[in-house]
Amino acid sequence: MSYTNHLLLMLFLVAITIGTVAIIFVHKYHQMYKFEYLGRYKRYLLFYNLLAAILLIQVYMDLNLYNDLDSVYLLQNINAGLRILLYFPLTLLAVYFFILTIFSLLKANLSTKIKRGFLAIAVLLLVLGFAGYLILLFMKNQQLLKISTNIWRLFILLSSLFVLFYGISRVKSRPTRGEKQALFVFFIIYIAIYTFHGIDTYIIRNNELTVYYCTPIRWLIINLIPLCGLRCFMKFYHCKDLELLKISETLDSFSNKYNLSERETEIVSMIILGKSNKEIADDLFISIQTVKNHLHNIYKKSGTGNRLAIMKIALDMKK
Numbered sequence: 001m002s003y004t005n006h007l008l009l010m011l012f013l014v015a016i017t018i019g020t021v022a023i024i025f026v027h028k029y030h031q032m033y034k035f036e037y038l039g040r041y042k043r044y045l046l047f048y049n050l051l052a053a054i055l056l057i058q059v060y061m062d063l064n065l066y067n068d069l070d071s072v073y074l075l076q077n078i079n080a081g082l083r084i085l086l087y088f089p090l091t092l093l094a095v096y097f098f099i100l101t102i103f104s105l106l107k108a109n110l111s112t113k114i115k116r117g118f119l120a121i122a123v124l125l126l127v128l129g130f131a132g133y134l135i136l137l138f139m140k141n142q143q144l145l146k147i148s149t150n151i152w153r154l155f156i157l158l159s160s161l162f163v164l165f166y167g168i169s170r171v172k173s174r175p176t177r178g179e180k181q182a183l184f185v186f187f188i189i190y191i192a193i194y195t196f197h198g199i200d201t202y203i204i205r206n207n208e209l210t211v212y213y214c215t216p217i218r219w220l221i222i223n224l225i226p227l228c229g230l231r232c233f234m235k236f237y238h239c240k241d242l243e244l245l246k247i248s249e250t251l252d253s254f255s256n257k258y259n260l261s262e263r264e265t266e267i268v269s270m271i272i273l274g275k276s277n278k279e280i281a282d283d284l285f286i287s288i289q290t291v292k293n294h295l296h297n298i299y300k301k302s303g304t305g306n307r308l309a310i311m312k313i314a315l316d317m318k319k
Contacts, residue, residue: 011216012056019049019223026226029234037104040097045226047094052219054086088129088152092122095156105183105237107175114166118159125152182237185229193222254313258301267294271307 023045030038096118103110129152175183196218250272255265263284270280277295281288304310 008213008216009056009060011213011220012052012059015216015219015223016049016052016056018220018227019045019052022223022226023049026230029230033234035104037101040101040104041226044094044097044101045223047090047097048219048222051087051090051094052216054090055215088126091152091156092126095159099159105186121155121159125155178236178238182233185236186233189225189229193218254302258298260298260301264294264298264301267291268298268310271310 023042026038026042026045029035030042099118100110128147196214251265251269254260254268260268266284267280270283275283277288277291281291284291298310299305302310302313304313
């Protein structure tokens with residue numbers, strides 16, 4: 001093999017190695033925090049890197065077996081078999097878990113009808129591809145296999161776009177500012193990656209070697225995303241949860257120090273969040289006068305005279 005071919009295979013191996021590290025990294029965070037989207041994202045990375053391993057085998061055979069007509073025919077049969085038996089199903093699983101990851105992040109539910117429809121179309125395409133493979137084996141005609149492959153790629157593209165817009169329409173609760181920022185960056189990155197995938201698949205595919213180089217580079221980028229950005233993503237996406245956790249720790253100290261009741265502790269938490277008497281009354285389903293009575297007791301127990309003094313004490317306890 002030439003230096004260029006060695007470099008290409010090395011790129012594939014580096015991408016798969018980093019992908020393995022990324023899967024372990026996400027698995028560690030999933031075990032630590034038990035967030036549903038981390039488990040689904042981990043499976044997406046697993047199936048995606050299995051696809052990379054299969055393509056590595058195909059590329060290796062392409063570079064080593066293209067010597068005579070018999071080898072070419074054998075290679076076509078092997079590649080077609082790998083595509084139908086492994087590549088298509090693994091692509092389906094990777095896309096399916098990526099879709100589930102998006103729905104988990106959007107806090108939306110993927111209906112059973114949508115799941116069944118997605119799987120039914122996928123099975124039909126697998127059957128079509130298998131029929132094309134049989135025709136290739138016995139009649140040496142690649143036409144049906146090429147058609148099924150193009151339909152499969154179109155299905156993956158359309159299903160991904162559909163789930164993006166459908167998921168947004170099914171969002172149950174309004175996302176926080178931190179969630180919006182994290183999701184915006186997440187979608188921008190993956191839209192850019194899959195736009196690049198479309199370009200290298202449909203526009204520059206006439207240069208086979210260029211496509212080969214684009215593919216491991218794309219995989220390398222996808223595998224680097226969790227390693228470089230997962231911590232930052234979680235920091236923004238869960239900023240409200242982290243804030244509430246800090247408040248909870250502060251409240252325990254504040255409540256124990258001044259012997260506050262459960263209701264008084266709830267009101268202090270809302271004061272720290274900057275809520276007005278009316279907002280506190282609405283959230284706790286009590287009157288504004290009752291809120292004022294609780295505030296009077298809190299001021300008395302803590303030796304303070306206003307909200308700012310309570311917030312200052314709470315901030316000092318955070319430190």
